[in-house]
Amino acid sequence: MTSTEATTTEVPEFPMPRAKDRPFDPPPAARATLATQAPTRVKVWDGSTPWLVTHYEDQRALLRSPKVSSDALRPGYPLSVPSTGQRSAISFILMDDPEHARLRRMVTGSFSVKRIAKMRPAVQRIVDDLIDELLAGPNPVDLVEAFALPVPSLVICELLGVPYSDHDFFQDNSKAIINRHTTAEDRMAAHGNLAGYLDGLVGEKLERPADDLLSGLAGRVRAGELTRSEAAQMGVLLLIAGHETTANMIALGTLALLENPAQLARLRDADGPGLVSSAVEELLRYLNITHNGRRRVALEDLEISGVTIRAGEGIILANDVGNRDPDVFENPDELDLTRDARRHIAFGFGVHQCLGQPLARLELDIVYSTLYRRIPALRLAAPLEDIPFKHDGSVYGVYELPVAW
Template identity: 70%
Template sequence: MTSTVRPEGAPAPALPEFPMPRATGCPFDPPPALKAEQERGPLRTVRLWDGTTPWLATRYADQRALLSDPRVSADVTRPGYPSPAPVRGSSFSFILMDDPEHARQRRMVTAPFTIKRVEAMRPAVQRIVDGLIDTMLSGPPRTDLVQSFALPVPSLVICELLGVPYTDHDFFQENSKTIISRSATPEERGAAHAKLIGYLDELVGHKTAAPADDLLSKLGTRVEAGELSRREAAEMGVLLLLAGHETTANMIALGTLALLEHPGQLALLRDTEDPKTVAGAVEELLRYLNITHGGRRRVALEDIECAGEVIRAGDGIIVPNDIGNRDPEVFTDPDRLDLRRDARRHVAFGFGVHQCLGQPLARMELQVVYSTLYRRIPTLRLDADPKELPFKHDGSVYGVHELPVAW
């Protein structure tokens, strides 16, 4: 690392703590301190909860380069990995593994998420969205959009895809919240994870005995063939169940709030019937909001030269995609929401071999939601003081706990 000379006896400058808090009144923007680090240089060092000091890659080009570099590991068990919290247990999903095991397990669940298969699901997702809106419109002209709409849409979709009974949604949603909460203790997160593992393990057993046309049944077939253990199949189920509803639900709610706060942009979506305009709007909202705000975590396997620095083997690396998506070298006027912008290059889903498996499904769900909700409820408005909204500052997935709306 490049160093500067300090007067003898002078204390070393304090490193910024990561993650960093967002500014009050700026709920859609990355933390000001993170923006300041980006302006100071492309590669910085920060301090984590456990006192370790990993590298922070703040510029878009370096983020993509590091995330696609085979000398950079996603293996949470490697020394130097910058964990966001204490690690418990000895079993992890494939997103926290390296190739070839990462690739082997990932291939087992890719088929339902191909663009062709996802597009075939669009009519069913449209029926889910329309049905939930029908229910909202049949009742009082106000609701919490999170509970009435944003959370049920992706939960119903991922339950159907996996073969998980939607009647159990309270159970898996409550435990999912605990797993991604920064305020939960390691014991609480471990207990919630164990409950979900036990639930999915039992369900895989049922699917193995009586298979259906769903992803858990296909994983059960892999277990019978000796390609996976039941524990591994359950881990994969937890990953897909959690990621399949938490991230999209928060994008629906936070995206709606952002649009309500930018009525001119909302009008573009409400008044268009052009699928390309809707698809472009989804990409811009993903770029602008980027709800995963803890950064992709990695560790260097070898010495790597990057942005004029040397990342040593064993050094932790954090790639905060939210600030990469606000890089002015890539996106003109990056702090402005512009649904007509070509934002397809964003890194909201990551980059490289570990980029989000479910991104085609997330895109399709958001396209259906954003092209339907505001058209069917054109008078939709926020029914609360924006300053009083409960934002999820305590979790690894950002959004709002509640979104009171009226029409």
């Protein structure tokens, strides 16, 4: 068993920079830790030194372990940004059971595979309409603004019962929340803006319920199962998670395919849904837009790959590196749409596995099976080195993606 202290005099800072010439790959310094076969210390913004865990099997073991906590208010939790210290600003994904399970159950039914499958015609219509607008509009165009962001925004608005006319408001505030350079005061203000907005919508649903998720939450409030504040906070979480992550997967996935034309041609010419579904999983594995790691804190002493992590010490699980572990995925740095990548941990693992993954998969399946067939000549309208990548937030992607056809 090794010492719990860092074995080097200089602890690397985290997040680590990506290589400029390999924007789809995890940071080289993080990748290098795979060879050590053990967790290593890193330094985060507040000077603390949590453990960085990069091996796939170690990450899965920790994600299902009752010896670690997701509670962001526990001492030692490795926050990615300064905390407000208020439970009301912490979503249920940053809580432990039984409170996590109680709140999660309130919305699980809305994201069941069967219920999400019924949304396919509506999502297909949204994608087709936006492609119609693309083809009728300017050429070249920014695919982020014209397509990648509107698709999941329209979908989550329809699911939640949020007016799409307010999309600029919630997109601007959600960007401020996930940007790690936002000050604590500005982040708290942005969260307050969204919480107040969703609270107002919950109030409207209490008076005039409809067939949407917010109305379902309002019904829980009426039954005394949720407070109105809890319902609003859950709405904030779902609104942000429902459009930021998928929007970045659409844009970044398109860029990765444009940079791998043989794979794009295979996807575009695929006969049947099998390859499209495989492509969705492989792109999720390959890109890992949640690129600052999943955070935990040890509840008791535990051993991972010969290293003892003490109770109260923070843990960062680098899922982007785990999904490139050569012990699990052969030739992991290659984008191979025929690969069986279903074991990836892009959505996490265990009780905190992403609630919205059925919806994300549906949206990506429809986009990846439609966009490149309808615009077969789609190409980058700028050199790759000029594309502005998002290195400053908890969600990785591109700010703009100029394309032409």
